[in-house]
Amino acid sequence: MSKKIYRIAVIGAGAAAALHARAIKELENAKLIAVCDTFPGAADRFAEANGCKAYYELSRLLAEEKPDVAILSVPVFLHAEYAEACAKAGVHVLCEKPIEMDADRALRLIEARDRYGIRMMIGHVVRFWPGYAEAKEMADRGELGEILSVNFSRASQVPARGGWILDPEKGRGAIQDMLIHDIDFLHYLLGDVSSVYTLAARDDTGCFDHVTANLRFKNGTAASAQADFTLKDNGYPFTTRYRICGTEATLEYFYRAAVLDIQAGPQAEWFICRKGGQPEALPLPERNAYAAQLAYFLSCIEEGKDPVLGSPESARESIHILDMIRASAESGEIVRED
Ligand SMILES: NC(=O)c1ccc[n+]([C@@H]2O[C@H](COP(=O)([O-])OP(=O)(O)OC[C@H]3O[C@@H](n4cnc5c(N)ncnc54)[C@H](O)[C@@H]3O)[C@@H](O)[C@H]2O)c1
Structure with a gap:
């Protein structure tokens, strides 16, 4: 049986996004399909460098591309808002560290995961x-x-x-x-x-x-x-x-x-x-380490399990x-x- 290839969108096209693009290329079961950044120049540059489609609005990317996984590489104060939008669209979320600005705001990610039944991991790559x-x-x-x-x-x-x-x-x-x-x-x-x-x-x-x-x-x-x-x-x-x-x-x-x-x-x-x-x-x-992290998250999705490493609960305890x-x-x- 051929292995499922996970269609991945990177949200936020800055420093962390570049690390994730490299990691995706290392995995046989992952394909970068799109990037979204509210700054069009950043999205266009990233899309050109990595051979994927550029979007400037998350809702549009989610509706048109229907990715399996979104990697959130946006500034920390946006993590809950962006995770909620992805979860609502049924998209699994690998969110960069730290989970949010504080433990109270971190609860929003956990609630979104539970409400919409997606898998979620926080990228504590260390x-x-x-x-x-x-x-x-x-x-x-x-x-x-x-x-x-x-x-x-x-x-x-x-x-x-x-x-x-x-x-x-x-x-x-x-x-x-x-x-x-x-x-x-x-x-x-x-x-x-x-x-x-x-x-x-x-x-x-x-x-x-x-x-x-x-x-x-x-x-x-x-x-x-x-x-x-x-x-x-x-x-x-x-x-x-x-x-x-x-x-x-x-x-x-x-x-x-x-x-x-x-x-x-x-x-x-x-x-x-x-x-x-x-x-x-x-x-x-x-x-x-970024490829190892993503490989682990995809294996959790494949096996229908919540990640233990980088679980939103443990990331909330860390914050x-x-x-x-x-x-x-x-x-x-x-x-x-x-
Ligand atoms: N794990 C790691 O090694 C590592 C390394 C760097 C950053 N990070 C994490 O990744 C996340 C992103 O950090 P970064 O360094 O890539 O940031 P960055 O500033 O380099 O990139 C963030 C991108 O998000 C976009 N963006 C979307 N909406 C925005 C808005 N409303 N305001 C501002 N920017 C907006 C920006 O245009 C920018 O391209 C953070 O959570 C950070 O802690 C992790």
């Missing part, structure tokens, strides 16, 4: 990222022992994307754009938090551009996560790191986008220090932790879970 997905598997297998402490960080130039990212009502800067990646992964790795304490600085837009969140998880683990948008116009490359210290081993990861030697490409390093042993380099799997982190940044106080 769960599929080489070196991160495997860290979770190693922790689950007990290879790291009891996890005692965890540090995660990411730093980036302020993206040259839509102005919405540095709008306190629409994008909220580094805390919403970057920190959420690691907060979702920490929630996936360690479960629910009991308290958070944040130190953060604002830029002149009013968004927090440098955030250090200290988290205590209900299992007792202490963690910190840092996101930094203060590296302005100086060429410092996009960088992410983590260190996970367990009773049996410490696992460390480092990624730096190409900068000193563009030809050499990005640098990534991953190693483990096992109890009683010597540091050992680990090979990082070669995997396009709830982010709400606590923001409340702590604003008050300067420890915020405890009820």
